[in-house]
Amino acid sequence: xxxxxxxxxGVGKTTLAACLAKYYTQKNxxxxxxxxxxxxxxxxxxxxxxxxxxxxxxxxxxKNLIEERTGAKPGGYGAFxxxxxxxxxxxxxxxxxxxxxxxxxxxxxxxxxxxxYCPENVLLKNLFRHLVISQKEIVILDMEAGIEHLGRGTCxxxxxxxxxIEPGLRSVQTAIAIKKMSADLGIKTLxxxxxxxxxxxxxELITDSLGDxxxxxxxxxxxxxxxxxxxxxxxxxxxxxxxxxxxxxxAKLDKYMKKD
Ligand SMILES: Nc1ncnc2c1ncn2[C@@H]1O[C@H](COP(=O)(O)OP(=O)(O)OP(=O)(O)O)[C@@H](O)[C@H]1O
Ligand SMILES: [Mg+2]
Numbered sequence: 001x002x003x004x005x006x007x008x009x010g011v012g013k014t015t016l017a018a019c020l021a022k023y024y025t026q027k028n029x030x031x032x033x034x035x036x037x038x039x040x041x042x043x044x045x046x047x048x049x050x051x052x053x054x055x056x057x058x059x060x061x062x063k064n065l066i067e068e069r070t071g072a073k074p075g076g077y078g079a080f081x082x083x084x085x086x087x088x089x090x091x092x093x094x095x096x097x098x099x100x101x102x103x104x105x106x107x108x109x110x111x112x113x114x115x116x117y118c119p120e121n122v123l124l125k126n127l128f129r130h131l132v133i134s135q136k137e138i139v140i141l142d143m144e145a146g147i148e149h150l151g152r153g154t155c156x157x158x159x160x161x162x163x164x165i166e167p168g169l170r171s172v173q174t175a176i177a178i179k180k181m182s183a184d185l186g187i188k189t190l191x192x193x194x195x196x197x198x199x200x201x202x203x204e205l206i207t208d209s210l211g212d213x214x215x216x217x218x219x220x221x222x223x224x225x226x227x228x229x230x231x232x233x234x235x236x237x238x239x240x241x242x243x244x245x246x247x248x249x250x251a252k253l254d255k256y257m258k259k260d
Pocket of ligand 2: 014041
């Protein structure tokens with residue numbers, strides 16, 4: 001199963017990505033979690049020590065790796081470099097094990113203009129494509145709101161894109177913008193997860209605003225999850241009701257994958 005998670009800033013993308021990754025690992029699946037958000041913090045959400053998380057070097061900043069694989073120095077515009085660099089060994093060699101989840105921190109992918117064809121972007125794009133096409137593992141990509149830099153090759157081979165929203169119309173607006181983008185990129189299936197729900201009324205109001213979006217599940221607002229961000233512990237085991245809701249979301253995903 002290969003899924004990407006996107007949505008407006010701060011809605012809970014990283015929290016969901018981390019908790020699904022941990023859930024499937026606990027179920028004895030091999031999981032690769034990819035932090036594809038320039039503002040990377042999936043490692044912390046997976047429960048790594050805060051100081052250690054700060055020291056992680058994103059793949060796009062691994063100058064030697066980029067040079068070795070593409071034949072070009074990072075930022076070396078105009079130079080010739082390989083458009084199909086080797087990437088298959090990157091998860092094993094450069095992934096970080098956090099409680100059984102293999103984490104890859106991608107770093108900032110420059111979008112638009114000449115940035116698209118710089119060596120570091122080519123390496124990442126090849127890596128993403130490889131992850132969704134060739135890896136047997138479950139792959140979970142934690143994205144920012146933009147998904148266009150994933151490229152068609154990756155999007156068409158992904159099983160689903162999950163857009164996280166919260167009770168607020170701005171996050172629904174972002175979801176609509178992502179939906180438009182995803183159609184252009186060939187994403188097959190789109191789901192919404194509603195996070196931070198405080199009561200039934202909020203749930204009803206936000207559900208009514210969703211039109212034909214398919215809702216995969218809901219996650220309650222949880223003070224313990226909120227505290228996890230301050231207390232440097234993983235939100236995934238912070239709260240029983242929250243954990244149960246993650247389990248329900250995973251069950252729905254599994255059901256959907258079997259049907260496919
Ligand atoms: N269900 C929840 N209940 C309470 N707090 C939550 C919940 N989900 C997420 N949060 C908190 O909201 C904040 C943002 O969550 P998170 O980092 O997962 O969002 P994000 O969408 O990945 O943000 P960004 O756009 O910055 O990457 C964090 O402090 C997190 O602990
Ligand atoms: Mg995030």
